[in-house]
Amino acid sequence: MKLDRVVLRHLQMKQKSPFSTSYGTFTTKDFILVEAIDEDGITGWGEGVAFHVPWYTEETVKTSWHMLEDFLLPLAFNSPFEHPDELNTRFSFIKKNNMAKAAIEGAVWDLYSKRKGISLSQALGGKKKSIEAGIAIGIQKTTDDLLRIIDKYAVEGYRRMKIKIKPGLDVELIAAIRKQFPTIPLMADANSAYTLADIDLLKELDQYGLMMIEQPLGSDDIIDHATLQAQIQTPICLDESILSIEDTRKAIELGSCKVINVKIGRVGGLSEAIKIHDLCKEREIPVWCGGMLEAGVGRAHNIAITSLENFTMPGDTAGSSHYWERDIIDPEVEVKNGLITVPEQPGIGYEVNRKMVDYYTVKARTFRGAAK
Numbered sequence: 001m002k003l004d005r006v007v008l009r010h011l012q013m014k015q016k017s018p019f020s021t022s023y024g025t026f027t028t029k030d031f032i033l034v035e036a037i038d039e040d041g042i043t044g045w046g047e048g049v050a051f052h053v054p055w056y057t058e059e060t061v062k063t064s065w066h067m068l069e070d071f072l073l074p075l076a077f078n079s080p081f082e083h084p085d086e087l088n089t090r091f092s093f094i095k096k097n098n099m100a101k102a103a104i105e106g107a108v109w110d111l112y113s114k115r116k117g118i119s120l121s122q123a124l125g126g127k128k129k130s131i132e133a134g135i136a137i138g139i140q141k142t143t144d145d146l147l148r149i150i151d152k153y154a155v156e157g158y159r160r161m162k163i164k165i166k167p168g169l170d171v172e173l174i175a176a177i178r179k180q181f182p183t184i185p186l187m188a189d190a191n192s193a194y195t196l197a198d199i200d201l202l203k204e205l206d207q208y209g210l211m212m213i214e215q216p217l218g219s220d221d222i223i224d225h226a227t228l229q230a231q232i233q234t235p236i237c238l239d240e241s242i243l244s245i246e247d248t249r250k251a252i253e254l255g256s257c258k259v260i261n262v263k264i265g266r267v268g269g270l271s272e273a274i275k276i277h278d279l280c281k282e283r284e285i286p287v288w289c290g291g292m293l294e295a296g297v298g299r300a301h302n303i304a305i306t307s308l309e310n311f312t313m314p315g316d317t318a319g320s321s322h323y324w325e326r327d328i329i330d331p332e333v334e335v336k337n338g339l340i341t342v343p344e345q346p347g348i349g350y351e352v353n354r355k356m357v358d359y360y361t362v363k364a365r366t367f368r369g370a371a372k
């Protein structure tokens with residue numbers, strides 16, 4: 001496989017509703033859409049998941065564009081490759097910038113599976129025909145608002161509710177949810193809002209039967225999480241702390257978590273995500289696919305990776321209409337009875353709608369051979 005050209009586009013899509021976490025609120029999603037075209041004119045699509053601000057990790061849309069333009073695309077154009085895993089190796093001497101790496105690597109995985117005439121799910125080793133969908137709900141103005149929203153999604157059939165918590169908005173909030181929904185599959189994501197000084201409060205959460213608590217402590221920590229996990233019953237799920245297979249191994253060996261949230265962008269791409277999946281399977285650690293408020297292309301990649309067998313818990317994979325008035329793929333991602341069908345068509349299995357892509361594009365540039 002040899003790349004002929006790559007089109008980078010910066011898209012801006014207004015969200016249907018704001019998404020608030022312990023660190024801030026998103027109302028508009030800015031992201032990079034990658035279109036990679038090979039020498040035979042076949043196209044693969046990837047989606048960068050870095051936000052326009054470095055709140056979740058240090059990467060942004062601008063840093064991703066810079067990394068792609070100045071370092072990653074030249075490496076991708078450098079010589080032909082047989083398999084997308086080779087990009088992961090080629091990029092490995094460049095420190096971090098995982099979301100930028102994953103954006104081009106994802107486009108190449110789509111291209112690779114289209115060239116083989118198989119679905120991306122099949123190319124990744126996925127077995128499931130459908131996946132269970134969970135939903136992530138941002139911080140709401142009032143508890144009543146949150147309860148209403150949970151009720152709506154429960155009726156729609158979502159298989160897991162994830163709420164966001166932060167200091168001052170935790171134990172009472174979860175108690176109120178449990179009062180109204182005693183058995184609903186519920187988890188809480190703290191996005192690193194606590195420290196070990198909050199251990200008594202975090203122990204209190206054990207009484208509410210949460211599926212897990214996601215990233216309660218420091219965003220780069222695995223030591224304090226191990227101390228906390230030893231003292232609470234609720235499984236800890238690591239998100240921000242896990243950037244690679246090595247981080248995964250260390251966290252498992254230290255006992256820092258019992259579950260891992262695999263985000264393709266955060267770990268540097270699908271090749272690394274598969275390795276993490278395989279190690280977790282071997283060590284009996286369940287994984288699930290985290291969301292980054294993706295548009296259709298990123299969502300399609302998430303669906304494909306979730307079809308691997310150790311993705312045993314529902315992820316942040318809501319349907320397109322939860323986020324957007326109009327997504328950039330056809331058909332849009334639909335959740336029926338809490339399930340999403342894994343496409344069987346070659347590649348990501350959804351058509352990219354170029355009219356919608358053009359509508360949302362604020363900047364575009366084509367790179368060839370030597371880039372620049």
Ligand SMILES: O=C(O)CCC(=O)C1=CC=C[C@@H](O)[C@@H]1C(=O)O
Nearest residue numbers: 021056136290291292293294316
């Ligand atoms: O994609 C979704 O539906 C939202 C998933 C979600 O919870 C997150 C999105 C973006 C940044 C993070 O706060 C975050 C998470 O921490 O998992």
Ligand SMILES: [Mg+2]
Nearest residue numbers: 189214215239
């Ligand atoms: Mg999280």
